[in-house]
Amino acid sequence: MIHNIRWRIALPYIVLVILVLAALAAYLSEFVRGLYIADLQAQLSSEARLAADALAEPLGRGAPPDELAALAKEWARQLEARVTIIASDGRVLGDSHENWALMDNHLMRPEVQQALAQGLGTSTRFSHTVGYDMMYAAVPVVVRGQVAGIARVARPLRQVEIHIARLRQSILLAAAAASVLAGLLALLIAERTVRPIRRLTRDALRLAEGNLDVSILPTTRDEIADLARAFNMMASQLKEKMTALSEEKVRLADVLEHMADGVMIADGEGRVQLINPSAASLLGAASDTVGRPLAQVLRHHRLIELWRESIASGAEMEGTVELYRQNALLRVVVTPFRERGTEGSLIMLQDLTHVRRLETVRRDFISNVSHELRTPLASLKALVETLRDSASDDPQAARRFLDRMDAELDALIQMVRELLDLSRIESGQAPLSFAPTSVEQILLPPVERLRPQAERANLSLSVQFPPDIPAVKADLEAMHQVLMNLLHNAIKFTPPGGEIIVEAQAKGREVVVSVRDTGVGIAPDDLPRIFERFYKADRSRSGGGTGLGLAIAKHIVQAHGGRIWAESEQGKGSTFYFTLAVHDISDNTTLTGR
Numbered sequence: 167m168i169h170n171i172r173w174r175i176a177l178p179y180i181v182l183v184i185l186v187l188a189a190l191a192a193y194l195s196e197f198v199r200g201l202y203i204a205d206l207q208a209q210l211s212s213e214a215r216l217a218a219d220a221l222a223e224p225l226g227r228g229a230p231p232d233e234l235a236a237l238a239k240e241w242a243r244q245l246e247a248r249v250t251i252i253a254s255d256g257r258v259l260g261d262s263h264e265n266w267a268l269m270d271n272h273l274m275r276p277e278v279q280q281a282l283a284q285g286l287g288t289s290t291r292f293s294h295t296v297g298y299d300m301m302y303a304a305v306p307v308v309v310r311g312q313v314a315g316i317a318r319v320a321r322p323l324r325q326v327e328i329h330i331a332r333l334r335q336s337i338l339l340a341a342a343a344a345s346v347l348a349g350l351l352a353l354l355i356a357e358r359t360v361r362p363i364r365r366l367t368r369d370a371l372r373l374a375e376g377n378l379d380v381s382i383l384p385t386t387r388d389e390i391a392d393l394a395r396a397f398n399m400m401a402s403q404l405k406e407k408m409t410a411l412s413e414e415k416v417r418l419a420d421v422l423e424h425m426a427d428g429v430m431i432a433d434g435e436g437r438v439q440l441i442n443p444s445a446a447s448l449l450g451a452a453s454d455t456v457g458r459p460l461a462q463v464l465r466h467h468r469l470i471e472l473w474r475e476s477i478a479s480g481a482e483m484e485g486t487v488e489l490y491r492q493n494a495l496l497r498v499v500v501t502p503f504r505e506r507g508t509e510g511s512l513i514m515l516q517d518l519t520h521v522r523r524l525e526t527v528r529r530d531f532i533s534n535v536s537h538e539l540r541t542p543l544a545s546l547k548a549l550v551e552t553l554r555d556s557a558s559d560d561p562q563a564a565r566r567f568l569d570r571m572d573a574e575l576d577a578l579i580q581m582v583r584e585l586l587d588l589s590r591i592e593s594g595q596a597p598l599s600f601a602p603t604s605v606e607q608i609l610l611p612p613v614e615r616l617r618p619q620a621e622r623a624n625l626s627l628s629v630q631f632p633p634d635i636p637a638v639k640a641d642l643e644a645m646h647q648v649l650m651n652l653l654h655n656a657i658k659f660t661p662p663g664g665e666i667i668v669e670a671q672a673k674g675r676e677v678v679v680s681v682r683d684t685g686v687g688i689a690p691d692d693l694p695r696i697f698e699r700f701y702k703a704d705r706s707r708s709g710g711g712t713g714l715g716l717a718i719a720k721h722i723v724q725a726h727g728g729r730i731w732a733e734s735e736q737g738k739g740s741t742f743y744f745t746l747a748v749h750d751i752s753d754n755t756t757l758t759g760r
């Protein structure tokens with residue numbers, strides 16, 4: 167109860183009211199008692215005076231005690247008091263209540279002594295005669311200048327005490343009622359004071375729980391209202407800051423989520439605190455990596471070493487790491503940080519795999535081109551030297567040499583043309599114009615053009631496709647080049663007596679074209695690589711081939727949105743397939759693309 171503001175405010179009030187009222191009751195009852203007693207004293211004095219006046223006559227004539235006793239009784243009845251008649255020597259001559267003859271000498275009674283000395287005597291004391299507190303008033307009876315006796319009137323104080331007690335009771339009742347009222351009032355005031363504080367506390371708790379929309383309406387115009395306003399200001403500022411912070415966090419999380427580089431943060435104990443998807447995929451780590459030891463997640467001694475070195479030296483460490491497991495090359499930067507007591511490291515991972523691949527492709531390409539150029543150039547050089555040294559004397563030999571030089575030059579020109587074609591297609595400089603094209607238009611011209619060559623090689627060449635095969639969307643010239651390349655290969659790699667079949671079939675929204683031969687076939691190891699530039703599976707047979715034909719075919723088919731692949735069984739033959747999209751009749755536009 168003491169820890170409750172309501173009671174802390176109300177209790178002192180209640181105590182104060184009770185104390186004040188108790189003091190007031192005590193003071194009032196004493197005061198009223200005094201008044202009553204003074205009043206009674208005055209009344210008794212005047213009654214005693216009256217009695218003394220009336221006694222002058224009987225005492226003057228020496229009336230007998232019986233008469234005096236009867237008088238005392240009569241007056242007592244009228245005054246409703248005890249009346250005593252005392253002789254000047256203290257003997258009791260008559261009394262309204264008692265058997266006066268047995269009463270002791272009253273000379274030494276204080277009121278009698280006082281009356282004899284001052285003419286009026288009063289006293290309040292316990293009366294042994296009647297057995298309770300009495301107030302006495304005595305007046306001397308003067309007859310012819312002599313004190314002939316004393317008249318005394320007395321009344322019990324009981325009446326006064328009853329009045330006082332009744333008064334005290336009423337005062338106490340009033341005090342109790344006032345205390346209860348004051349207490350209630352104090353509680354009410356305290357409650358009204360405490361209520362906004364309680365609301366403020368509740369709202370502050372809600373704010374602490376994370377509900378940032380709390381706002382208090384000030385209902386009063388006092389300090390508590392100021393407090394409420396200050397609270398609202400604090401809440402709104404907090405909300406602003408939290409919103410800004412969470413927006414920032416979302417933005418940062420977005421950046422981390424979508425950035426190509428890997429980012430990791432480890433705490434001072436080397437546990438992963440943050441890892442973005444790129445880092446997880448670069449390291450081949452599981453998704454529940456947060457909280458796990460860094461060494462477990464990095465799983466590469468060089469990465470762990472870099473991290474340790476950076477922690478030990480407190481400096482940024484950088485290195486390139488080859489991850490054989492993922493076949494990846496990573497650039498790693500480890501930066502240690504120490505901010506507001508927290509220690510940790512920021513680890514950035516950059517994937518250099520594609521850069522390395524591009525580098526390799528470029529290097530391979532240059533070395534391939536130089537390699538391919540070197541052979542024909544070397545033989546040209548040899549032919550020229552031979553011609554200069556000796557062949558001039560032999561016109562026939564000279565002619566043979568010149569024919570061979572011509573053939574070498576043709577091969578060179580062919581290679582350069584193919585290289586140019588390939589680079590034009592790859593770089594998008596050879597725009598393709600797609601148009602609805604019949605399968606017949608695509609297949610027949612290349613077949614007819616190469617038929618003499620096939621016949622010379624003693625190969626049968628046939629074309630098969632259903633008459634109702636749908637038209638496709640294609641660049642006719644580019645398609646002819648694809649077929650020429652495939653047919654050239656088929657003729658080149660099929661021994662005499664073999665067969666080459668060109669076929670086309672509709673499959674769903676596609677037409678699949680195939681060129682099948684009964685030739686030497688391709689080894690399973692070579693099969694996935696034959697579409698690479700300069701790749702020749704069988705160098706002895708490929709003869710003057712450049713290794714570019716299939717690469718060009720692949721690029722053209724892919725530019726059409728189709729696929730190209732090969733199936734082969736060594737020694738039995740190969741089949742090359744490619745697909746083309748069926749022309750959509752609703753699509754009348756002529757598309758242009760690479």
Ligand code: ADP
Binds near residue numbers: 655659702710
């Ligand atoms: P090339 O100019 O050497 O023919 P290509 O790119 O056209 O170059 O072919 C690459 C390699 O694929 C050839 O050297 C050959 O080894 C293999 N190849 C292509 N077509 C056939 C085929 N029909 N039969 C067997 N091997 C083939």
